[in-house]
Amino acid sequence: MRNAVGDVQTVLVLGGGSDIGSAIAARLVQQGARTVVLAGRRPEAYAQAEQSLRSAGATTVHRVSFDADDTDGHPKVIAEVVSTVGDLDVTVVAFGVLGDQSVDEHDPAAAVAVARTNYLGAVSAMTVVSQQLRTQGHGALVVLSSVAGERVRRSNFVYGSTKAGLDGFATGLADALQGTGARVLVVRPGFVVSKMTAGMDKAPLSTTPEAVAEVVVKGLAGSATVVWAPAALRLVMSALRHVPRPVFRRLPV
């Protein structure tokens, strides 16, 4: 259960190997969470993450198999997690792939693979988790969207469109969950230095997984429904939204 100062007890990370996802879990553990489930494709690879969660104070850490692309398997995975750890106070939808725009825009199978993980996988996972949150009458779903989905750009529209879809779904779900005791927090990071962006040139206003986690925890403590990381991106994006398309197309973003 969440308490009156916003601390929670149980955290599930879908995409358990995600740098941002584990930073959020670590930050929640610092604030008193004791049980963490890391669910991803390669649970054996999360031993290090488990160790650092434990040294931060987690008493129970489970690593379980979860493939975002195997949507048929989602209900079973979530049900097993719930039967092991009980109510889900915070669930982080952290999985995602960046793809390779130069390939994806010409290769239907590659484009669909990005859409399958980032959009279909997320739609399925969010739906399954939201059913559990309705049943338990409380809980928060944290969804890693991206500024790339806020206004989709020429330079990464395959990835960007999947985040636009996910963002729309999560925002609608947030409204649908009004009055159920459950809530959704949509997170829109800019460029985050993580595995996903390894080797890429840093974009302006780049940030770290820890800084994203800080923004998320602050959002959860209050009643926020959308947060940007860094927060300044909110203003940047509200300006970019109104840039005429012919100009936007040529912007080096």
Add this chain to the structure above:
Amino acid sequence: MNEILLTGWGRTTPTRSRVHLPADTDATLRLMADGNGSRGLLARGLGRAYGDAAQNAGGDVLDMTSLAGIHAVDVDAATVDVDAGVSLDTLLRHLVPLGLFVTVSPGTRYVTVGGALACDIHGKNHHREGSFARSVLSFDLLTPDGEVRTVTADADPEVFWATAGGMGLTGVVLRATLKLLRIETAMVSVDTERAGDLDDVMARMEARDDDYRYSVAWIDLLASGAAMGRSVLTRGDHTPLADLPEGKRANALDYGPKALLSAPAFLPPGLLNRLTVRAFNELWFRKAPVSQIGHPESIATFFHPLDMIGDWNRIYGRAGFLQYQFVVPFGQEGAMRQIVEELVRHQCPSFLAVLKRFGPGNGLLSFPSPGWTLALDIPAAMGGLGPLLARLDERVVDAGGRIYLAKDSRLAPHMVPRMYPELDRWRELRERLDPKRRMTSDLARRLQLL
């Protein structure tokens, strides 16, 4: 049945439940039998517990205020037989004109008898008369096996003391018989004195509390330096008929308190800050008499001043607020002083905090135990509040004290066994009454009580 969001008085963590209004005892029995069980069941009174004690996320909640009958008053024996959902407000309107008063009254009369028993509440007279359960002669408890047992402290002390202070987790209290106090008038004679600092007020309480039935000190936690802990101490007793002016004796037992104002539904955020609260506390301290003896006050003014403003909990805005109440044993005055110092250092925007002395305690999870208790309201949005209170919890435990579960909304689960050494014994008894763990609450989940 209504699916709605519930919170406690502090309005902090809303969760959704199916709320039922049982029409009669049979309906309560059926609801107990029907519950699908997976998210459990809980009785709720008037929702005056500050945190999540009367919430059951995803599960069933029985709103007991729908069963609020007064069955019989025995004026000669000074007892009353009531449904558990009756409020002290209703009860007092009935009893005071008969020359009777509840033995224990909290700071609001909008609590039910069931809630008062489940939290084993205390009043300003704990040092003399003990907690609410001490005045409960017997109660009917519906347990999840569908059985209704009539429980007395003599015949079944285990079930009695597992239920008193048991936070609704042993079953549903349906009905109770209370021992009452005889009064001759509806007035209270109050002695008031100002104390310049914490040591001063504690010394005054230690010296003379035992001379009074009721005693409470209001502390200004924003005053610092030499004025740290400055307080207004009010003590008194029910006014005997002979002390009333002749002209007032004929209507000595008239009683009809009104809620005067209601806090507006929407208030600007940030209304409560250090400046406004400090100004309020200052004004309040200055207007208190330096010393006054035998001042006549009404029952409502003396016992339930906050009830004059309806829904005052809204002034804390959307983020809500919490109350921190702890007790430390006598002999641990140093710990009390350190905690007050820390609160003052953090300048929590707290309206008057309340300091009382407890007499002997009882029960397994019942809060009061001999010592000093302090209660203060704090806006939940105050920066650094979580870590600050966690540090104070440690001090409280080190001093051999505890936190009041009826007020709690943020304690860490591992602290509970350190504060309530009888927790395991309580769990054992509870398990016997409810082996399938049908009774549960958000408090029970958060603090891992079961």
